[in-house]
Structure formats: C-alpha cells, structure tokens
Amino acid sequence: xxxxxxxxxxxxxxxxxFSDISLDVAEGxxxxxxxxxxxxxxxxxxxxxxxxxxxxxxxxxxxxxxxxSSPDNRGVGMAFQNFALFPxxxxxxxxxxxxxxxxxxxxxxxxxxxxxxxxxxxxxVMGHSPRELSNxxxxxxxxxxxxxxxxxxxxxxxxxxNVDAKLRYEMRLELPNLLRxxxxxxxxxxxxxxxxxxxxxxxxxxxGSRIIQAAxxxxxxxxxxxxxxxKLFGDPTINVLPVMPRLHGDEVIIEIDGVSISIGQYYRDAxxxxxxxALRPEHLVVCSTPGANSFPVEIVAETPLNEKTVLLTRxxxxxxxxxxxxxxxxxxxxxxxxxxxxxxxxVLLFDRSTERRLRYFDR
Amino acid sequence: xxxxxxxxxxKVDKIYERRxxxxxxxxxxxxxxxxxxxxxxLLGSSGCGKTSTLRMIAGFESLSxxxxxxNGRRIDTLPPSARNVAMAFEGYSLxxxxxxxxxxxxxxKSLRLPVNKMAEKVSKVAExxxxxxxxxxxxxxxxxxxxxxxxxxxxxxxxxxxxLLDEPMGQLEPxxxxxxxxxxxxxxxxxxxxxxxxxxDQTEANALADRIAVMEDGMLQQFAxxxxxxxxxxxxxxxxxxxxxxxxxxxxxxxxxxxxxxxxIKNGPNITVASTEATKLVGAREFVTIGIRPHNVxxxxxxxxxxxxxxxxxxxxxxxxxxxxxxLLVAVSHHRVVAQVGNEIAYDLPNNCLHVFDNTNGAxxxxxxxxx
Numbered sequence: 265x266x267x268x269x270x271x272x273x274x275x276x277x278x279x280x281x282f283s284d285i286s287l288d289v290a291e292g293x294x295x296x297x298x299x300x301x302x303x304x305x306x307x308x309x310x311x312x313x314x315x316x317x318x319x320x321x322x323x324x325x326x327x328x329x330x331x332x333s334s335p336d337n338r339g340v341g342m343a344f345q346n347f348a349l350f351p352x353x354x355x356x357x358x359x360x361x362x363x364x365x366x367x368x369x370x371x372x373x374x375x376x377x378x379x380x381x382x383x384x385x386x387x388x389v390m391g392h393s394p395r396e397l398s399n400x401x402x403x404x405x406x407x408x409x410x411x412x413x414x415x416x417x418x419x420x421x422x423x424x425x426n427v428d429a430k431l432r433y434e435m436r437l438e439l440p441n442l443l444r445x446x447x448x449x450x451x452x453x454x455x456x457x458x459x460x461x462x463x464x465x466x467x468x469x470x471x472g473s474r475i476i477q478a479a480x481x482x483x484x485x486x487x488x489x490x491x492x493x494x495k496l497f498g499d500p501t502i503n504v505l506p507v508m509p510r511l512h513g514d515e516v517i518i519e520i521d522g523v524s525i526s527i528g529q530y531y532r533d534a535x536x537x538x539x540x541x542a543l544r545p546e547h548l549v550v551c552s553t554p555g556a557n558s559f560p561v562e563i564v565a566e567t568p569l570n571e572k573t574v575l576l577t578r579x580x581x582x583x584x585x586x587x588x589x590x591x592x593x594x595x596x597x598x599x600x601x602x603x604x605x606x607x608x609x610x611v612l613l614f615d616r617s618t619e620r621r622l623r624y625f626d627r
Numbered sequence: 628x629x630x631x632x633x634x635x636x637x638k639v640d641k642i643y644e645r646r647x648x649x650x651x652x653x654x655x656x657x658x659x660x661x662x663x664x665x666x667x668x669l670l671g672s673s674g675c676g677k678t679s680t681l682r683m684i685a686g687f688e689s690l691s692x693x694x695x696x697x698n699g700r701r702i703d704t705l706p707p708s709a710r711n712v713a714m715a716f717e718g719y720s721l722x723x724x725x726x727x728x729x730x731x732x733x734x735x736k737s738l739r740l741p742v743n744k745m746a747e748k749v750s751k752v753a754e755x756x757x758x759x760x761x762x763x764x765x766x767x768x769x770x771x772x773x774x775x776x777x778x779x780x781x782x783x784x785x786x787x788x789x790x791l792l793d794e795p796m797g798q799l800e801p802x803x804x805x806x807x808x809x810x811x812x813x814x815x816x817x818x819x820x821x822x823x824x825x826x827x828d829q830t831e832a833n834a835l836a837d838r839i840a841v842m843e844d845g846m847l848q849q850f851a852x853x854x855x856x857x858x859x860x861x862x863x864x865x866x867x868x869x870x871x872x873x874x875x876x877x878x879x880x881x882x883x884x885x886x887x888x889x890x891x892i893k894n895g896p897n898i899t900v901a902s903t904e905a906t907k908l909v910g911a912r913e914f915v916t917i918g919i920r921p922h923n924v925x926x927x928x929x930x931x932x933x934x935x936x937x938x939x940x941x942x943x944x945x946x947x948x949x950x951x952x953x954x955l956l957v958a959v960s961h962h963r964v965v966a967q968v969g970n971e972i973a974y975d976l977p978n979n980c981l982h983v984f985d986n987t988n989g990a991x992x993x994x995x996x997x998x999x
Contacts, residue, residue, distance in 0.1 A: 428672070429871070430873055433871070433872050433873070434955070436939070437936070437937045437939070437946070437948040437955060437957070438936075438937070438948075438955075440937055440968075441936065441937065441968075458941050461939070461940070461941050461942060462939040462941060462946065481940070481942075482940065485942040486942075495802070497942060498942060498943075499801075499805075500805050501802045501805065544942075544943070546943040564809075564813070565809050565812065565813055567808065567809055567812070567833075567834045568833045568834065568853060569805075569830060569833065569834060570830060570833075570871050571870075571871075571922045571959065576809045584806070586805075588943075590922075590961045591922075593854070594854065
C-alpha cells in the first residue's frame with residue numbers, strides 16, 4: 265500500500281477535527297476525500313504532508329513509518345486550491361523548484377520539467393510570472409510542480425475550485441489519464457459530488473470527524489450506508505418520505521398518504537420499523553393515472569436543470585417530492601393532480617432514528 | 628403573461644472614467660424590454676456588465692447615455708428611493724440594530740398594516756425562505772447565507788413595480804438553493820411580480836428566469852428563453868457559454884458536390900448534408916465552425932468510430948470524452964455506457980442537432996439540418 269493512515273486523530277483545543285481516521289490508498293489509485301466545508305479535509309492533507317502533526321496515529325508511505333519524518337523526506341507532492349505559486353519565480357522555476365531540492369543534473373531537470381508542462385499544455389507560458397497567468401494556467405502550473413517529482417503520494421486539495429466551469433469540466437475529464445501516467449497514490453479533496461464520482465476509484469466521505477463510508481462511486485450512489493451519504497450525492501437531492509413498512513403475506517407494504525404500495529420482498533428487516541423511504545428523483549416517473557407502485561401528488565412546478573427537467577410535486581400530506589428526467593419541452597407535462605410511480609427495486613430504506621440503511625435481500 | 632412592458636432600457640451606456648487610465652466602457656448601447664410578471668436573468672461572466680446594469684436600474688449608478696422607463700415613468704433621473712423598486716443587493720445590507728423580523732417588517736412600514744396582518748406577511752415569507760427560526764436574531768449573529776436570505780425576504784415582502792436581485796442565492800448551500808429556487812419562482816409567478824436578477828450561474832438562470840439576457844464584454848449577446856438560447860443561439864459565444872457541459876465545436880472546410888454539402892472536419896469525420904436550405908445559408912463560405920451539444924452526440928451506435936479518452940458515470944449520467952480531430956468530443960448519455968477507456972466506440976453526430984457558425988464573426992448560420 266502506497267499510503268496508509270492508521271487511527272489518525274486531531275484536535276484543536278477542545279474542538280475535535282477528526283478521530284480515528286484509517287484509510288489506505290494503493291499505487292495508481294485515486295481516493296477522493298469528500299465532505300462539506302469545515303470537516304477538516306485540508307488538515308488531514310497537511311498532516312500527511314508533514315506540515316501539521318497528528319495527535320495520535322501512524323502514517324505509512326510504501327510501508328515505511330513516516331509519522332515523524334520531515335516533509336521533504338516523505339515523497340509527497342501537493343497542489344492546493346489557491347495554487348500557492350512563488351510570486352517571484354517564473355512558471356518554469358516554480359515547476360522546477362520541486363526538483364532542485366533533490367539530486368539531479370540541470371539537463372535531467374530540464375527534460376523532466378519540459379515533458380510535464382507539455383503534457384499539461386502550459387509549455388508556452390513557462391517564461392511568465394505567476395501574476396501573468398490565468399487561473400487555469402496557474403492551476404496547471406501548480407499541478408505540474410506537484411507531479412514533476414513523480415511523488416509516491418500526491419495530495420490534491422480541491423485543485424479545480426478556483427478555475428472557471430469550462431476548464432473545471434475539461435480537467436475533470438483529463439485528470440484521470442494524467443494521474444494514471446504517474447502511478448502515484450492520489451488523495452484528492454473536493455466538495456463537488458460530481459467531481460468526486462468522476463475522479464475517484466473510491467470515495468471516502470468525511471462527516472462529523474469520521475469517515476462514514478469509503479467505497480466505489482457506484483456503491484456510494486446506489487448503496488449509501490446512511491441517509492447523510494444518500495443526501496450528499498445526487499442532483500437534485502434524494503427525496504425522503506416517512507414510512508412504516510408492514511408485512512402482507514409475503515410482501516413488504518409501505519403506505520404513502522393512505523395508499524398501500526408493495527415493495528416486494530427486499531426489505532424484510534424493515535417491517536415494523538419507523539423508516540425513511542428514499543427515492544432518487546431520476547428513478548421516479550410522473551403519470552396521469554395511478555399505477556401499481558404510485559402515489560398521488562400535486563405537480564406544482566416545472567424547472568429545467570442543465571439537461572434535465574425537474575418537476576416539483578407535493579404529496580397529499582405536504583412532503584415535497586422532486587422528479588427528474590432527461591430534458592423535455594416545457595409544458596409537456598400538465599401541472600395539477602397526478603401520480604408518481606417508482607420501481608420497488610430502486611428504493612432505499614433507512615432506519616429513521618439511526619439513519620442507517622436497512623438491510624436489503626436480493627433473492 | 629401579457630405583453631405589457633414594465634421596464635424599458637433604451638440605448639444605455641455605462642462608462643467608468645478613471646484618473647490617468649483609459650475609461651472602462653462597461654455597458655454598451657444596451658436596449659431591452661421587460662414585460663409584466665416576467666423574471667429576467669442577466670447572465671454573464673465577471674466583468675460582462677451585468678452588475679453595472681442592475682445597479683443603474685436600482686439607481687446606485689448613473690447612466691452615461693440612454694434612458695430607463697419604468698411603468699411609463701422615466702426613472703434614471705430619480706433617486707433610488709423614488710423608483711418603487713425592491714432590492715436585495717450584497718452591499719444593500721440589513722440594519723444591524725434591528726432583528727431579522729424588524730428588518731423585514733420595516734419594508735412594510737409605509738403600508739400601515741394592522742399589526743397581526745404585518746406579522747402574518749413577515750412569517751409567511753420567512754418560512755418560505757427558511758429563516759423562520761432566526762427572526763428574532765440580529766444580523767451580526769447569523770451566517771452570511773442567512774443574511775442573504777433575510778435580505779431577499781425583505782425585498783420580496785414588499786410590493787414594488789420591479790424586484791432587483793443581485794446573485795440572490797450565491798452564498799447558499801446547493802441543496803437549499805434548489806429548494807428555494809422553486810419556491811421563489813412560484814411566489815413571483817403567483818403574484819405576477821416582475822423581477823430582474825444577476826447571476827453568473829446558468830443553472831440558476833435556467834431554473835428561475837423566463838428569459839435570459841446573455842451579456843459579454845458590455846454587450847447584450849442575446850435575450851431569449853433558455854430553450855431559444857439552447858436551440859437557436861445567436862452566435863458562437865452564446866452557443867458555447869450556454870449549456871453544461873459546453874457545446875463541442877470543430878472547424879470545418881466546406882465542400883460542395885451538386886446539391887450536397889460536405890463539412891470536412893480536419894483529421895475528423897465528414898458530415899454530409901443534402902439540403903438546399905443549408906447550401907443557401909452557408910453561401911460561398913469556404914470554412915465554417917460546426918457545433919454539437921454533448922447531449923446530442925449519440926454513443927454506442929452510429930457509423931463513426933473514436934477512441935474513448937474517459938468514461939465517467941455520475942449516478943444518473945455517463946460523461947464520455949472521445950478523441951475526435953485531435954480534440955475531445957464530449958458526449959453525455961442518460962444511460963450508463965459500459966465501455967473501457969482506450970477502446971473504440973461507435974458514435975454519431977445527428978444532422979438535425981448540428982449548429983453551423985460563420986468562422987470569422989461567429990454568427991449563427993444554421994441550427995439543425997434535416998437528415999441527409
């Protein structure tokens with residue numbers, strides 16, 4: 265394992281930033297550290313880099329305990345959201361600065377810098393000083409500096425945060441290929457769930473000082489362990505309805521505003537539990553007549569969202585339920601009374617008190 | 628919505644004079660009309676002139692040229708308070724000595740409502756905007772996002788000829804933003820309130836506005852519904868600015884074979900079009916720019932082939948980048964595309980989704996040609 269964190273804890277005064285964080289990142293793997301602002305993601309990066317000390321725990325890089333090693337002895341490269349370029353150096357010198365601290369002849373350094381800046385398409389601005397660069401060029405320069413030393417561990421702290429939407433999108437597509445060439449273990453911080461899903465082989469969700477789930481993007485999205493995780497991923501946000509599943513014969517039945525709906529045999533454990541039914545907006549369909557798995561709603565408004573159409577509906581008891589679909593022409597679906605139907609296989613059920621996902625049996 | 632004009636912006640310029648420096652021409656010859664009950668977004672990147680425009684309407688900036696007519700009254704010569712305009716601006720802050728409730732109530736003072744009626748109005752708007760629980764707090768003790776919502780509530784509770792909102796939801800968490808957008812739109816529509824808001828976020832513009840004014844470099848590029856902006860962008864700027872992810876564009880050489888016209892993308896596919904209409908619109912041009920939106924690119928089927936550079940599944944959409952003509956062709960599918968990076972995949976660029984632009988000035992020539 266290229267990077268292993270074991271039981272890392274950190275407090276500032278009485279404030280616990282995180283407790284007992286353990287995480288592995290393999291060679292060539294990108295793990296995204298995802299969480300709302302203020303969850304200590306940057307602090308964890310600083311601890312791995314060695315510019316901040318952990319209160320407890322061990323950091324291993326290539327099976328070597330580096331917990332007490334100095335920052336330049338760890339084989340860690342970093343790039344931050346605010347770029348942190350040296351203002352008095354040219355872009356070229358900034359990139360090369362990561363190498364001059366080590367051994368290596370001038371020609372080797374030059375070759376390595378040139379090859380990476382070409383790859384990042386910033387070779388034409390290497391003579392410029394940082395203030396002459398656009399944000400996109402600054403970000404690529406910082407990335408080049410982080411990569412040029414071919415670090416065993418690469419820490420990227422929200423590197424696309426301050427670049428415009430178009431470039432951010434392009435980089436989101438290109439970054440995985442770039443990272444693949446270097447084979448570093450990458451720990452990548454972002455607050456954008458789409459970026460996390462696009463870039464991460466795995467995503468570690470930080471919440472309330474702990475990693476509450478670490479899994480592949482698909483597992484995080486389709487099998488979130490808690491309602492918090494379910495709500496952090498998806499646009500629009502997942503819908504939540506209170507239900508109390510009961511058993512009818514062999515089938516599990518839920519009731520929404522007096523309408524009984526069978527969700528099959530998948531959630532036997534949920535019977536008799538006060539639960540939250542979570543439905544992804546894109547798994548819902550609106551219809552004008554009731555179906556087998558539908559409940560009545562008032563369709564209140566239609567809003568376009570990127571290439572989707574989002575319908576705001578309200579159940580009889582007043583819960584807002586969003587339904588999304590690939591973009592359709594405005595006014596195609598009439599507002600007013602209607603029904604929302606769903607595939608029982610797509611539902612997620614959570615225990616309302618613990619917010620943990622209830623067990624699902626797929627037979 | 629009827630066609631009664633509420634606000635008429637007529638040939639407005641804004642020039643900022645600067646000592647020892649060249650003046651900045653922030654807004655250039657802007658003319659547009661806003662109808663009764665309409666919600667209009669001023670959309671553009673920073674420095675495009677959208678905020679200057681809003682500030683001129685509010686009365687925080689003078690006009691260098693032109694005029695503003697609101698409900699038949701010329702207002703550009705009036706002070707802000709005499710314009711009957713409600714505003715939520717970042718700089719137009721809450722009164723620190725008053726609670727949030729009193730800040731909102733203050734906007735209703737001139738109506739001389741009975742106390743219970745006033746309280747009812749305030750709590751209704753506060754609840755809608757999710758600040759019901761902080762009504763008795765003071766501005767200094769609430770977060771930036773809460774201040775923004777309080778200021779929004781203060782503007783929306785009033786009755787005014789026009790509502791001006793400057794990045795109304797810029798500081799809010801994405802999830803709350805989505806919910807509030809729907810509610811605010813509903814409030815504005817139900818009461819036929821006329822509103823103009825500034826944003827740099829096209830998702831926000833699309834979600835709230837009936838029509839969007841796209842600005843760039845001080846000039847109005849296009850003022851239309853989002854559907855129109857997407858389907859019939861006036862020029863290459865609007866075409867590539869509107870839409871997420873952005874439209875794919877390629878330079879193409881034009882060749883003519885009888886009634887057919889072939890757009891030859893260098894090191895890329897040839898697109899053949901048999902349409903007399905298209906032939907006429909392209910005219911004698913030798914080069915054009917071809918555009919197609921990522922959602923219109925067909926993947927997994929079609930006669931063309933390209934190498935997959937990346938393939939990302941976001942839970943409800945697949946985003947693919949294909950290597951085409953030395954560039955990336957981005958394709959978005961609402962189905963999960965299971966295909967390995969590095970492999971080839973079939974794709975198609977349907978003719979009816981092609982946009983063609985003049986390659987010198989970017990003016991749009993064609994939006995979608997019939998199948999050849």
